[in-house]
Amino acid sequence: xxxxxxxxxxxxxxxxxxxxxxxxxxxxxxxxxxxxxxxxxxxxxxxxxxxxxxxxxxxxxxxxxxxxxxxxxxxxxxxxxxxxxxxxxxxxxxxxxxxxxxxxxxxxxxxxxxxxxxxxxxxxxxxxxxxxxxxxxxxxxxxxxxxxxxxxxxxxxxxxxxxxxxxxxxxxxxxxxxxxxxxxxxxxxxxxxxxxxxxxxxxxxxxxxxxxxxxxxxxxxxxxxxxxxxxxxxxxxxxxxxxxxxxxxxxxxxxxxxxxxxxxxxxxxxxxxxxxxxxxxxxxxxxxxxxxxxx
Amino acid sequence: xxxxxxxxxxxxxxxxxxxxxxxxxxxxxxxxxxxxxxxxxxxxxxxxxxxxxxxxxxxxxxxxxxxxxxxxxxxxxxxxxxxxxxxxxxxxxxxxxxxxxxxxxxxxxxxxxxxxxxxxxxxxxxxxxxxxxxxxxxxxxxxxxxxxxxxxxxxxxxxxxxxxxxxxxxxxxxxxxxxxxxxxxxxxxxxxxxxxxxxxxxxxxxxxxxxxxxxxxxxxxxxxxxxxxxxxxxxxxxxxxxxxxxxxxxxxxxxxxxxxxxxxxxxxxxxxxxxxxxxxxxxxxxxxxxxxxxx
Numbered sequence: 129x130x131x132x133x134x135x136x137x138x139x140x141x142x143x144x145x146x147x148x149x150x151x152x153x154x155x156x157x158x159x160x161x162x163x164x165x166x167x168x169x170x171x172x173x174x175x176x177x178x179x180x181x182x183x184x185x186x187x188x189x190x191x192x193x194x195x196x197x198x199x200x201x202x203x204x205x206x207x208x209x210x211x212x213x214x215x216x217x218x219x220x221x222x223x224x225x226x227x228x229x230x231x232x233x234x235x236x237x238x239x240x241x242x243x244x245x246x247x248x249x250x251x252x253x254x255x256x257x258x259x260x261x262x263x264x265x266x267x268x269x270x271x272x273x274x275x276x277x278x279x280x281x282x283x284x285x286x287x288x289x290x291x292x293x294x295x296x297x298x299x300x301x302x303x304x305x306x307x308x309x310x311x312x313x314x315x316x317x318x319x320x321x322x323x324x325x326x327x328x329x330x331x332x333x334x335x336x337x338x339x340x341x342x343x344x345x346x347x348x349x350x351x352x353x354x355x356x357x358x359x360x361x362x363x364x365x366x367x368x369x370x371x372x373x374x375x376x377x378x379x380x381x382x383x384x385x386x387x388x389x390x391x392x393x394x395x396x397x398x399x400x401x402x403x404x405x406x407x408x409x410x411x412x413x414x415x416x417x418x419x420x421x422x423x
Numbered sequence: 424x425x426x427x428x429x430x431x432x433x434x435x436x437x438x439x440x441x442x443x444x445x446x447x448x449x450x451x452x453x454x455x456x457x458x459x460x461x462x463x464x465x466x467x468x469x470x471x472x473x474x475x476x477x478x479x480x481x482x483x484x485x486x487x488x489x490x491x492x493x494x495x496x497x498x499x500x501x502x503x504x505x506x507x508x509x510x511x512x513x514x515x516x517x518x519x520x521x522x523x524x525x526x527x528x529x530x531x532x533x534x535x536x537x538x539x540x541x542x543x544x545x546x547x548x549x550x551x552x553x554x555x556x557x558x559x560x561x562x563x564x565x566x567x568x569x570x571x572x573x574x575x576x577x578x579x580x581x582x583x584x585x586x587x588x589x590x591x592x593x594x595x596x597x598x599x600x601x602x603x604x605x606x607x608x609x610x611x612x613x614x615x616x617x618x619x620x621x622x623x624x625x626x627x628x629x630x631x632x633x634x635x636x637x638x639x640x641x642x643x644x645x646x647x648x649x650x651x652x653x654x655x656x657x658x659x660x661x662x663x664x665x666x667x668x669x670x671x672x673x674x675x676x677x678x679x680x681x682x683x684x685x686x687x688x689x690x691x692x693x694x695x696x697x698x699x700x701x702x703x704x705x706x707x708x709x710x711x712x713x714x715x716x717x718x
Binding site for chain 2: 148157158160161162167175208209215217234235237240241243244245248249251252255256263264266267268270271274275277278279280283284286287288290291294301344
């Protein structure tokens, strides 16, 4: 197991444990919404976003107790967006990670409220003193997360994804959609980790550049996998982009063009991290992982 | 027009103007969600919550530029909760303040996303430096708002309201529901205004006690109005509580008991403010208004 694989496994376990603590089961009338929050946020997958936050903060010798909290906050935002996305009014998805989605397990009203509560709790965690003793750092992290996840970030991307005539998108349009819908939270993850670690402005700029290229590479590889893998390997339906005549990086760049663009981005990703020396090995490993993944 | 009536009119106008600035119309693919946010948040009513925040901050000579931002944040939370509450999966309400609710004017997906974006933007506004130059005050306000609006606050109250067997509630159960569903944001409003104004811990405790009694009095008067007024006066269906055999303060205390409880709370409200002298006149006026209102 290489450096990246062992660290992402380790950080995923830390995040799982911390989320379990932030989201206790409870008796009484609030038990149902508490259970729905747990259903939507626990037993997650690789926890890539928290990994990025924790690995970025590790480079500055930040105590894990702090960076795990930043990781949990971004993961709560990610999970709330999946819960709301899966609703019948949005993507109408019955399954998520092979299990019933929150509204199937509970119901639509509970899913809406559980999502709202996770979104709110993300900001509660960031505002608490345990995240960092310096209030100025805490509010900067909260501000960056709000911008990454609101109308000018993730929510805006979901809106475009639902309503824009994507088949008419050019490369700039597809890139903007990616930048908002998935890129903004990935960008925040590395940046938030750098902030909680106390990185300099130059450090933060390098982390931001890294995460922007990483997010774009991730999406291009997603498009490649959708076009080339079967459903069993992906764990979700394959070939949907072509079927829906969706503007993807494959359609716009061709398969070879998309592959070489992804490879170029991964190289650029790693180059942004040179200033951090050996301590950046886990983040560089994430870039290789994104490029080489098969599902 | 008395002190309270002129000031609440003034603060409502300030909040309307500020919200209009925070929520600009925009062209392009984000225009739809921007319009939905405006539809759900502008042209609001009395703006009682922002009034409480601004009037509390005024007692400490806080610049209105700061307290209006706290007022806008709590109003965005209030408005997002109405947008999500009105969804078919929740209360299924077609009208809000006499106009189509957001999901009727747009659609369910847009209403979900507009609510999510308003919730997120509330925390963005609080995290920005313009709210207060002292980061420690800003994060405390954000923390209080997160706690007031999340699972242990407003969202939890909505969950209880939807799922608990309310007809079986005793006085403690009805009081807890009120405390969470509407009380928590009212409590935050006065407290957040006191924090941004730089009040002492004793000041904040007095404001909190005031707002807790005010919120409870508000709910009791709501129950009284539902039982005694006609739909035209209320601007919404009347007599629904009795029809649904809902546990209300009327059912539990009787009409006379409810009226004397409300009067007692209003007196207590005002007593909590004695330490602030004449500067508390607008907040005292709010307590009288809550008691005397007819709709």
